[in-house]
Amino acid sequence: MTNTNDAQRRVHDATDADTASFAPQGRHAAPAHDAASRPPAQAIPSADHAPQATGAMPVVAAHAAPAHGAQQKRPAQTGVLPDLSASLPTLSVDDVQQQPVGAPVITFDHVTKVYPAQPNRPSLHDISLQIYAGEFVFLVGHSGSGKSTFIKLITRELKPTDGHIYIAGEDLSTMRNWRVPYLRRNIGCVFQDFKLLPNKTVFENVAFALEVIGKSRHVIKTQVPEVLRLVGLQDKLNKRPDQLSGGEQQRVSIARAIVNRPPLLVCDEPTGNLDPQTSRGIMDLLERINRTGTTVLVATHDREMVDNMRRRVIALDSGQLTRDQDRGVYGFDV
Ligand SMILES: Nc1ncnc2c1ncn2[C@@H]1O[C@H](COP(=O)(O)OP(=O)(O)OP(=O)(O)O)[C@@H](O)[C@H]1O
Numbered sequence: 001m002t003n004t005n006d007a008q009r010r011v012h013d014a015t016d017a018d019t020a021s022f023a024p025q026g027r028h029a030a031p032a033h034d035a036a037s038r039p040p041a042q043a044i045p046s047a048d049h050a051p052q053a054t055g056a057m058p059v060v061a062a063h064a065a066p067a068h069g070a071q072q073k074r075p076a077q078t079g080v081l082p083d084l085s086a087s088l089p090t091l092s093v094d095d096v097q098q099q100p101v102g103a104p105v106i107t108f109d110h111v112t113k114v115y116p117a118q119p120n121r122p123s124l125h126d127i128s129l130q131i132y133a134g135e136f137v138f139l140v141g142h143s144g145s146g147k148s149t150f151i152k153l154i155t156r157e158l159k160p161t162d163g164h165i166y167i168a169g170e171d172l173s174t175m176r177n178w179r180v181p182y183l184r185r186n187i188g189c190v191f192q193d194f195k196l197l198p199n200k201t202v203f204e205n206v207a208f209a210l211e212v213i214g215k216s217r218h219v220i221k222t223q224v225p226e227v228l229r230l231v232g233l234q235d236k237l238n239k240r241p242d243q244l245s246g247g248e249q250q251r252v253s254i255a256r257a258i259v260n261r262p263p264l265l266v267c268d269e270p271t272g273n274l275d276p277q278t279s280r281g282i283m284d285l286l287e288r289i290n291r292t293g294t295t296v297l298v299a300t301h302d303r304e305m306v307d308n309m310r311r312r313v314i315a316l317d318s319g320q321l322t323r324d325q326d327r328g329v330y331g332f333d334v
Pocket residue numbers: 115116117118123141142143144145146147148149150
């Protein structure tokens with residue numbers, strides 16, 4: 001694991017050109033899962049940021065991980081992907097329903113994860129799937145089925161025992177440690193327990209995420225209030241976490257996760273500590289964020305939410321991929 005100070009210094013020194021590209025690529029429709037064809041891709045809301053220099057991360061050639069459901073090969077990627085920031089969404093979410101387009105953001109290619117502590121029982125076994133830019137995906141399964149392991153592999157908190165994981169085309173197995181902070185600044189993370197800094201205000205908690213990647217005070221002053229408006233906390237800037245409800249705390253943590261406008265948001269049980277009504281508000285918020293063009297992956301036990309929202313569902317059972325379904329349902333007995 002990279003030393004934190006070291007990582008922060010490198011992030012500080014980095015320009016935006018060092019970010020991986022997660023941008024939807026072109027207008028070609030993603031391979032459909034469950035053999036259902038998708039409607040033509042729509043443009044995401046226009047960015048309020050000028051395109052930046054080309055991303056420095058190498059783009060690897062296409063890999064033959066099977067597409068979910070239909071077992072299709074992913075489309076070949078050619079050329080250098082434009083920089084992430086060229087596709088940064090505005091934070092207005094009113095109009096366009098984002099459709100998945102272009103290249104996969106996440107590819108699992110025959111991924112197996114075995115923890116040394118239980119060498120005879122893989123926590124994930126031979127998982128192959130792809131998640132495309134703009135998708136909203138639920139990851140479901142019983143406790144211990146491998147959901148958190150799946151998420152930790154995406155952020156490279158863990159490495160697979162076998163197989164390959166590609167994020168925006170880059171193989172995480174061969175990614176040098178010093179590049180991991182750049183990967184992580186492109187992935188917003190939300191957890192069940194919020195992970196807020198208790199002695200900082202709402203504003204400071206969100207601002208901190210920008211400070212550690214070296215954003216200027218001007219950017220912080222602009223983007224933090226904007227994102228807190230998006231999550232409906234514009235009136236709580238100066239409150240500390242212990243002065244907020246659970247739902248409000250989760251909104252702060254979502255604001256912190258998206259303030260740098262990452263193209264990918266992963267959430268591990270984001271409503272696990274919340275009552276049903278508050279959970280609905282959080283899921284509405286995640287849907288709105290998805291409509292800005294952000295790819296959203298949510299690991300959850302929340303049957304009602306999954307059944308109501310009818311988005312793509314990836315189901316794990318004892319580390320095996322058992323279902324990959326468009327407009328799916330939760331599908332497990334509680
Ligand atoms: N650090 C670890 N060392 C050994 N085994 C682990 C470790 N972390 C997880 N496991 C095992 O891996 C399997 C998958 O765990 P994981 O936490 O990914 O499941 P999960 O679906 O997220 O569960 P939950 O819904 O309860 O959070 C379980 O059998 C678990 O005991």
